[in-house]
Amino acid sequence: MTALFNIFIFPGFLFLSVIGLFAEYFDRKLYARLQNRVGPPWFQPLADFIKLLGKEDVVPEEADRRMFDLAPVFALTAAITAFFYIPLWSINALYSFNADLIVVLYLLTIPTLTFFLGGWYSRSLFSTIGAVRSITQLFAYEIPLFISLLAPAILANTWSLSEMAAFYTEHPFYWIFNLIGFGVALIALLGKLERVPFDIPEAETEIVAGSFTEYSGRLLAYFRMAIDIETVVGASLLAAVFLPFGLGLHPTLGFILYLIKIFFIIGLLALFRTVFARLRIDQMIEFCWKYVAPIAFLQVLINLILKGFILG
Amino acid sequence: MSEAEVVKQKIEQKFNFLKDAVKIQREKRLWVEVNYEKFAEVFDFAVKQLDFSFLSTISGLDEGADLGYIYHLAQGSGMMLNIKTKLQKDSPIKTISSYFPCAIIYEKELIDLLGAKVSGLPEGRYPLPDDWPEGQYPLRKDWNQDVLKDGIKGIMEGENIEIPIGPQQFKGPTSFSISKREDVTIPIGPQHPALKEPESFSVALRGEKITSVKLRLGYNHRGIEKGCEQRSYVQDVYLVERICGICSHAHSTAFVQAVEEIANLQVPKRALYIRTLVAELERVHSHLLWLGVAGHEIGFDTLLMYSWRDRESVMDILAMLTGNRVNYGINTIGGVRRDVTAEQIPQILKVIDTLEEQTKYYIQLAFEEVTLIQRLSGVGKLSTEDVLRLGAVGPTARASSVPRDVRKDDPYAAYADISFNVVTDHHNDVYGRTIVRMGELMESYSMIRQALKDLPDGPIAVRAPRKIPAGEAVSRYEAPRGEDMHYVKSNGGENPERVKVRAPTLANTQAISKMLEDRYLADLPIVVAAIDPCFSCTDRLISVVDLESEKKGIMNWRDLRNYSVEWYKKRGVDFSRMSSRGGSLPAGRHGAFGGKMK
């Protein structure tokens, strides 16, 4: 019974949806303000979602109906499931087991795969091209993201997120060693969430042609919600791995601290989208392999050295 | 002897059947009428020996039993020679496209609208739609448009229109030589189950590179030239203004200039200065608009936001001067309709000062921002020879070192009295066209200041008669996009006999295929945008054929633009993250009259 409550209401589906919608608003408002515009009101993402639910469903005749319909559902489910293994405001996540970090990372890859599948099974020429492109870009960010997340795990000597949280609570301030990794993970997460052919901050006036062109109504609403939730889950993951302090506090304080952490990260992501203007990214993939991935490896190296020689 | 007399003498000496036949209407305007048997030699002489190397357009006229053809030729110096000839209707006429490839589209227009029988042209029609009934030539005097009332209905009138949505197959164009099969079935994308719909661009690819581009124009063909004949001169001023919403003043001025020339009206100096003022303001707003559109095409949306915000201040001035942001309606036959007051002048000068500062930033951006340079350089190359051969005009031509500018070559309005430079560039590509437009912005600011400083006193219009005396005239105007040409013929009545308009974009579209030769599909959006085309931006369809894999597809302009932005992102050119913070673009500036921009 409690399990059902946890999964569907708090901190599961309902809670995630609410935070997800708010995260979208936060991002769009910040972005608009930076552009000297007023920006949307707080309820905008909710209104968009409900409106889409109420729209007539139009499905292209040539699409593979089953995959077309299921892709958004998979995206949503995977993103939500990943959330359960992440310690939020206490040391133990809702569920945990050894190596749940790896599982979470794979679960977070699934949404991108569903974007590919959705585009592919739309069976329209240019949806296909967009879908393939989104998969290709996956290779740019996944490796640095994985490596940077594994580095703190190495230091904590475990592949379980909850045990990592316990380790860092026992050794306060150890998380400072991981800050390089934090930077890398932020960039990689920025890529992961942005790489999505569907740009969340709707200040952009166009959707990049690709996976979502054929989607409308309910299914589009699910995809958009999946992206919002993925943002929150990604931010929570980063908070759990790189900012694992204050986890032993009183639950309410811990909850507030958690919210502050994730909105800090989401705010950084929004800011980065503008700060990145000055850094000229030479080639997305080249950049990641030339700089981001090596720095991630550096972090791993540092952690290995720390573990082996200094902290014993 | 004046220049015109020199040319007259040369022609009359060469052809004695033309003794005293060449008429000098005014400085820079020569007219000669030739029988068709002698036409070819006279034409050849004019083009080859007298260096009339530019063809503005070919005007067709319905003259009862005959069709009249006027070939409007020009020298680099702006001297125009208009060669008239006529043939019986239904008599074949030879194409002159061996001299001027750009003549192809002008001759297609003659075929479609007047039923001229020009032979030797490639397939494809212009400007009428593909389902136009046979044998109907709208510009013929005896044509009645009731013929078209074929019961076209909308979906509300109970008619069930079968619009199939879903996978469709139709026989594609066989104009690209695909060796194995005759017809190719095309999988059509979901948004455009196009059946009767011509694509605007047909692109043939070999691998990733473009081998040829065919344009299908005429999307916006409304029938304005015929409409002009059915309305009075005064009404036509407003109709012609709406040929294009961005260069509306260009068309309206070109038209009234032609009419004023026919009627021999002495337009007051003050009116000419006001026309020039509005003309340069229009150029400013048009170039700023172009800057934004170009930025948008390459994925640099911040540039769009900035340049259009700056452009708003120009719109404010135009609204203050003329009463409307667009389609100013300031011209009337004989002068202008509204005056510039003393209070308005300092306000205008203030805005110009601000804009000049802004433009300096944009110029800096163009010279320093490596990504921009990378994206625009080497793209859309057009050599000087190509420009002359294909008849490109405006900044497109000037970016290839061709100093062709009607304001200098054939001054109209007050341009003879205002000093300015013709901006050219040697890069021959889209980057060059950007530089030219930036330079022209700076020149325009200087011209606006001069016009305001030297604004002469006096009336702003002379009375024009209702009936314009018989005659004809050619009027040229340097629109922001290039030479805009109007030919007007009057028969002494209240309505014109014939109005022929050749907008600059038509001249420039001939060069697109050459510009895209051996480039990538991803370059198409910016190359087309770089000629600053005056056709609608939202509904162009592009069909793409890959000659190697024999795959075909159709995409719309947005898809192509996004494809292009992504393609370049992969190769390291990414504007999508540029914005105001920390960028080399200036932070928020003031609105037109000092109000802070929100």
Added chain:
Amino acid sequence: MKIISKIVHWARLKSPWILHFNTGACNACDIEIIAALTPRFDIERFGVQLKATPRHADILVCSGPVTRQIRDRLIRIYEQMPEPKFVVAVGSCATSGGVFQGLYNVLGGIDQAIPVNAYIPGCPASPQAIIDGMVKLLKSLEESE
């Protein structure tokens, strides 16, 4: 359930996504429509977003008179929009054919091809008028339930 339909109705009014389509205009209205999206006017405050495909749009914003060659395409695009959908005709040409009335290639205003819910006059319609028209349309929909 009444409350659910009320909520959905509210959501529809707050999140109107538009598709802009030019049916043969002189481009003046198009420029003004796009200008309505720029920071000075910022129509996105009302939740309006410009979409690229009819699949995602609620409101079809048309400019220009209907020419012979564009008519079928216009109808097709209208049919591809999922319900509920609305049409706004921007400018004098879209309303009645404007200055191009009677020309041989022009059929008339948008309502010669598809049903129109709101007409915004002007030649061109200024961005303020466009925003005003959109807001009025949304208000009228609000009151109609």
